[in-house]
Amino acid sequence: MRGVIMHAPGDVRVEDRDHPTVVEPTDAVIKLAATCICGSDLWPYRGAEPVDHQPMGHEYVGTVTEIGADVRTLAVGDFVVGSFFASDNTCEICRAGYQTHCVHRQQGAPGGAQSEYARIPLADGTLVATPGQPDPDLIPSLLAASDVLGxxxxxxxxxxxxxxxxxxxxxxxxxxxxxxxxxxxxxxxxxxxxxxxxxxxxxxxxxxxxxxxxxxxxxxxxxxxxxxxxxxxxxxxxxxxxxxxxxxxxxxxxxxxxxxxxxxxxxxxxxxxxxxxxxxxxxxGPAPVRRFLPDLIRLIWDREIDPGVVFDLVLPLEEAAEGYRAMDERRAVKVLLTV
Amino acid sequence: MRGVIMHAPGDVRVEDRDHPTVVEPTDAVIKLAATCICGSDLWPYRGAEPVDHQPMGHEYVGTVTEIGADVRTLAVGDFVVGSFFASDNTCEICRAGYQTHCVHRQQGAPGGAQSEYARIPLADGTLVATPGQPDPDLIPSLLAASDVLGxxxxxxxxxxxxxxxxxxxxxxxxxxxxxxxxxxxxxxxxxxxxxxxxxxxxxxxxxxxxxxxxxxxxxxxxxxxxxxxxxxxxxxxxxxxxxxxxxxxxxxxxxxxxxxxxxxxxxxxxxxxxxxxxxxxxxxGPAPVRRFLPDLIRLIWDREIDPGVVFDLVLPLEEAAEGYRAMDERRAVKVLLTV
Incomplete structure (x- = not known):
């Protein structure tokens, strides 16, 4: 499958990467409907954080294609939104609403979500299914819920x-x-x-x-x-x-x-x-987006909010490098990548 | 009247000072029943803050001896507790419970409360009268309410x-x-x-x-x-x-x-x-003690709490220098000065 790799500051390429699979029984694999570039991706792009051949991306929506044996609340075919920390959503810290500090958290998971598929750890805790298959025009807003809106x-x-x-x-x-x-x-x-x-x-x-x-x-x-x-x-x-x-x-x-x-x-x-x-x-701190996802999905589903308009540039995944340039030069507020 | 002056780091003396009087019509003058040395007084004592012939002390309880023409809620003879910021207790910030940031606050007022008498600005807002004349054994606890307890x-x-x-x-x-x-x-x-x-x-x-x-x-x-x-x-x-x-x-x-x-x-x-x-x-930040004074006075008056036991050394005002030494050397937790 294709995915974005940052070779070095300013050097973003779309390359072939291994197709992710279920590793842990609590994993799910999703096929992305869309992904995007985060303002925080600009820190390494600008050399303000170290980077070396790093798969990029941590914002995602898509369809479950595979689940591990222990996944209970999701099924293949579900449309899901997740956030950039994998969390069990059952520990004391999660129950207090701080899923980004879950005792089993996996920071930055999934790494490399600017790609066609992604492995999501702790899928039951991390992912929230939408009420059904979304109309295509809702996808930017659902994607926004994954990070920037949350x-x-x-x-x-x-x-x-x-x-x-x-x-x-x-x-x-x-x-x-x-x-x-x-x-x-x-x-x-x-x-x-x-x-x-x-x-x-x-x-x-x-x-x-x-x-x-x-x-x-x-x-x-x-x-x-x-x-x-x-x-x-x-x-x-x-x-x-x-x-x-x-x-x-x-x-x-x-x-x-x-x-x-x-x-x-x-x-x-x-x-x-x-x-x-x-x-x-x-x-x-890092936003516990998972706390808010059920409410945010409902507001978007009911068309009460339209956070997706924050995406002012839409490009195919293959043109990710141009997306990074546009955000770096502040020609775009936020870039959605179609997959 | 007598009062404590810090001439320089480590150099504390009890000297004659002018008897305070009402200056603004919102002032009151009180005769102190007791005062004390604050942990924060040790910063200048140890040279960690500049100090030059400074009247010391900001914790006080005592009896009102004089009021300005605009003072409405207090009368001569009332026993009062105040805190170390003078505040009007009516502005928007005071009403939100942050009297230390009152728009008319007078920081560190009264300056020099390690003394026999003190002028209290904004008396209506700053002072809280006790339900009556306190039993002598309640005075240390009421004094504690003025700062450390608050x-x-x-x-x-x-x-x-x-x-x-x-x-x-x-x-x-x-x-x-x-x-x-x-x-x-x-x-x-x-x-x-x-x-x-x-x-x-x-x-x-x-x-x-x-x-x-x-x-x-x-x-x-x-x-x-x-x-x-x-x-x-x-x-x-x-x-x-x-x-x-x-x-x-x-x-x-x-x-x-x-x-x-x-x-x-x-x-x-x-x-x-x-x-x-x-x-x-x-x-x-600096504690808005005034917010809590009515509740704290009630708890002390009803003998539900006994914060006054925190004073483990009692000295006459004239021996303030020994009180500073005892706190500096951690021989005492907190020193009460009888007036």
Whole structure:
């Protein structure tokens, strides 16, 4: 089968790879309906993380083609959505909603989901079947649920977004944009998107942003204070992962407010005294997307949300390299690869 | 009147100071019944914070002797407890329970409460009157409510302590010990105190600790994991303020758990990726003691809690220098100064 391999930073190729099979009795194999490129794939692409002939991709939807002997809740032919951590969904940590920290978790599993087929460990815990075979136009949204929507949703939940609250969103990538959608669904009264790109501002408004702030850093913070009577946002989503974005999020939030951070932290060091003085709540990490999948699938199935519009470039899997380039150059917010 | 002045690190003297008077119409002046030395007073004493002829002290209980023209809720003769931030208790931030970040806050007010009298700004918002004149044996506990108990209580609340939970407490100073008392009152099932001093361990057990861990750093973390089935505590109180204590608290907590930190952070830098990976909630800062004062006063008045036993050395105000020495040398957990 065909799959994406990153040979080195900036060097993405689509090559023949072994067809995955069931290895453990708890595995399933799926045929992908679509996959996509993640903002986090750009870290190694840009040389900010080491990479050496790595099969890429961790977002996926598709049809079960094979199951291990111990798989109980899924059958061949089911259409499924999963997330980027395999989890048993039964341990104490999973039951508390932190499947990304499952005691049996397999991080980054499946590796290499930018491909035609993928092996999914702990299939009963990891995968959620849709109510039936999806209409083709639902596939982008279901795929978004697999990571970016689930991650944006977690960020909003971690930031304790709710009715009557003012929410600031740092980061106008796909996760930040879907954090806006989540904030709107969770009842936020006002949503301030931080973005200086007209196309992303338009998408932000479509998803529910009520205000746009173009300033960054301390200027951006000052603007948010101005918009909130000097107090700062109740809830702030940090969806970048840089030092500037993290401090911007902390400083834009009022004392007693909540920062939900989901940008994978790179060279971030939070000054303890600044955090102490801020009085904010800070929570984040790799999003336990599995916690939210049943609800997100229902919202998508019922066509209450359309997160799939975040994909603004669709390419065949064979053209993955162009997809990486487009995202790297910010010509595309997020690239869907058809399989 | 007499009051404590720190001339320089290690140089504490009791000297004549001006008798405070009402300056703003929202002020009150109180005659102190007792005051005390705070762990945070040791930072300048040890040269870790700059200090130059500074009137010391921010913990106080006493009797109102004078009120400004705009004070509505207090009368001369009332016995009152306050906290170390003056706050109006009416702004949006105060109403959300973060009086330490009140839009009209006066940080560190009153300065110089290790003295016979003190001026309290924003008296209506800052002070809480007791139900009547307290029995003398209640005064140490009411004084504890003014800071150490209120701070330990906030740490427990920030750590989301509750029934069925396992709580770890980093720091066996007065705040950590009263964090144990708070955890017990808030219904914790199991309370693990980290301490290597026999006298503090005894007090920890008296306040409700069920387990003692003597190891520190990563060894201490390993021991807490061992005691919690490999998962870590649900809730951890950080009551020290050093890098080691903060990372110990984060690492000792399970994913999805909560760290409440109240140690004033000194040279702490939290690695963003470690925090990201941990999946914990982090909340803390200067404790909004005022939020808890009405409840704490009631618990003390009804003799349901006895936080005053944390004072293991009582000296007259004139001997404050010996009190600082005793705390610096860890001969005393906390020193009460009679006025």
């Amino acid at each position: 991650t944006g949703w977690f960020a909003a939940v971690a930031a304790e977004v709710g009715p009557g609250k003012t929410v600031a969103v740092v980061g106008d990538g796909a996760v930040g944009l879907l954090g806006i959608l989540a904030a709107k669904e969770l009842g936020a009264e006002r949503i301030i998107a931080m973005s200086r790109h007209a196309d992303r501002q338009a998408l932000a408004r479509r998803f529910g942003a009520t205000d746009i702030v173009e300033e960054r850093g301390e200027e951006g913070v000052a603007r948010i204070k101005e918009l909130t009577g000097g107090l700062g946002a109740h809830s702030t989503i940090e969806a970048v992962g840089t030092q500037e974005a993290m401090m911007q999020a902390i400083h834009a939030t009022r004392a007693g407010g909540h920062v939900g951070f989901v940008g994978v932290s790179h060279d971030v060091a939070i000054d303890g005294f600044q955090l102490f003085r801020s009085g904010v709540h800070l929570h984040g | 701070t330990g209580w906030f740490a427990a609340v920030a750590a989301e302590v509750g029934p069925g939970k396992t709580v770890a407490v980093v720091g066996d100073g007065a705040v950590g010990l009263l964090g144990i008392l708070a955890a017990k009152e808030l219904g914790a099932e199991r309370i693990i105190a980290m301490s290597r001093h026999a006298d503090r361990q005894a007090l920890a057990r008296r306040f409700g600790a069920t387990d003692i861990v003597e190891e520190r750093g990563e060894e201490g973390v390993a021991r807490i994991k061992e005691l919690t089935g490999g998962l870590g505590a649900h809730s951890t109180i950080e009551a020290v303020g050093t890098q080691e204590a903060m990372m110990q608290a984060i690492h000792a907590t399970r994913a999805g758990g909560h760290v409440g930190f109240v140690g004033v952070s000194h040279d702490v830098a939290i690695d963003g990726f470690q925090l990201f990976r941990s999946g914990v909630h982090l909340h803390g």
